[in-house]
Amino acid sequence: MPLSSEEFYRIQKLPPYVFAVVNEMKAKLRAAQYDVIDFGMGNPDGATPKPIVNKLIEAARDKRNHRYSMSRGLPNLRLEICKRYKRNYGVDLDPETEAISTIGAKDALAHLLFAVIGPGDVVASPNPAYPIHQYGVIMAEGHACTIPMPTPDEFLSRLHDLYKRGAEKKPKMILISFPHNPTTTCVDLDFMKSIVALARKHGTMVVHDFAYADIAFDGYVPPSILQVEGAKEVAVEIFSMSKSYNMAGWRMGFTLGNPKMIKALARIKSYLDYGIFQPLQIAGIIALRECEAETQKICATYKKRRDVLVSGLNKTGWTVEPPKGSMFLWAQIPEQFRALGSLEFCKKLLQEALVAVSPGIGFGPYGEGHVRFSFIENEHRTRQAVRSIKQFLREK
Ligand SMILES: Cc1ncc(COP(=O)(O)O)c(C=O)c1O
Known part of the structure; x- marks a missing residue:
């Protein structure tokens, strides 16, 4: 009989990463030559000094x-x-x-x-x-x-x-x-x-x-x-x-x-x-x-991206607060989409605006109702994403 991973004692307690769903969709869109702007993972894009x-x-x-x-x-x-x-x-x-x-x-x-x-x-x-x-x-x-x-x-x-x-x-x-x-x-x-x-x-x-x-x-x-x-x-x-x-x-x-x-x-x-x-x-x-100076430069880069994203989203009508720390924006899902839940909202945003963010539910039940943006796209692409989001919200 073939082995099933569900039989393994510890593996049973580890659900598959919720983020894998969005990642898979992202990979499919990219394979079809779509340019996805990716705020999903907190994976620094800059070079090591x-x-x-x-x-x-x-x-x-x-x-x-x-x-x-x-x-x-x-x-x-x-x-x-x-x-x-x-x-x-x-x-x-x-x-x-x-x-x-x-x-x-x-x-x-x-x-x-x-x-x-x-x-x-x-x-x-x-x-x-x-x-x-x-x-x-x-x-x-x-x-x-x-x-x-x-x-x-x-x-x-x-x-x-x-x-x-x-x-x-x-x-x-x-x-x-x-x-x-x-x-x-x-x-x-x-x-x-x-x-x-x-x-x-x-x-x-x-x-x-x-x-x-x-x-x-x-x-x-x-x-x-x-x-x-x-x-x-x-x-x-x-x-x-x-x-x-x-x-x-x-x-x-x-x-x-x-x-x-x-x-x-x-x-x-x-x-x-x-x-x-x-x-x-x-x-x-x-x-x-x-x-130490390189660390300050890295931080300054995240700050610029934060400012572009926060002011851009606020102008689209998606109200968000600038974070004081971390490389993320934690954004409440716009009212008209809240009932969808964070995973479905992320899928929709990805499919229709080609913008990837992480669903709050992936961070635990109390994360529902929010999505997370990472500051890992440069200012130019962040602006581009804001334009796509604006269009996406306008069409709804
Ligand atoms: C809160 C927190 N702890 C730890 C890590 C992982 O850090 P490391 O790359 O040093 O394993 C992350 C990465 O995103 C994180 O957000």
């Missing part, structure tokens, strides 16, 4: 770098991320015990959850969210307790409520990420202080996914949770090179903070990987040490 690429090439030529590397990351790479945290946030970290290199933030999330969450452990996190935040918990056999987040204060208040409801339901971990994907919600240091205080009071672990640490606009500076006094007692922060340095394909990230959680992650990773290709790690040192 030159000094980083040059260092990679130089390091790749040295045969000493062709061997297995270190699962925890090169000591100098860990030292460099710690120096960046000291420079940018005034946070002291020990590169030996409080910093580990990971294969991007996704690896960090999935394997950290695998390391520290056991069957039935409750992990509280906002919904909608980046899918691994929920499914990483499910893969680790924990209980993903998703909380709506109309505002950060409302999220905090619902989180407090969880602790009031009997001991067995108490979260073992709070998993957050700000600037938030997909809602673009941003928080201040006081919010982080409240999270840390709550976690310390109840002995709860905190994971802060800081993937958009450097993508912020109009003077807003996203806080690191590690800036909060005592945060390291309960919290780790996951930093990603993907957005800050246009290095998404390189698969570089870090987990920083609580030594106990980092030790657990190091143990799991020692069984699973040997770290990324050493020349990538060496080039990563250059990124962290020398490329």
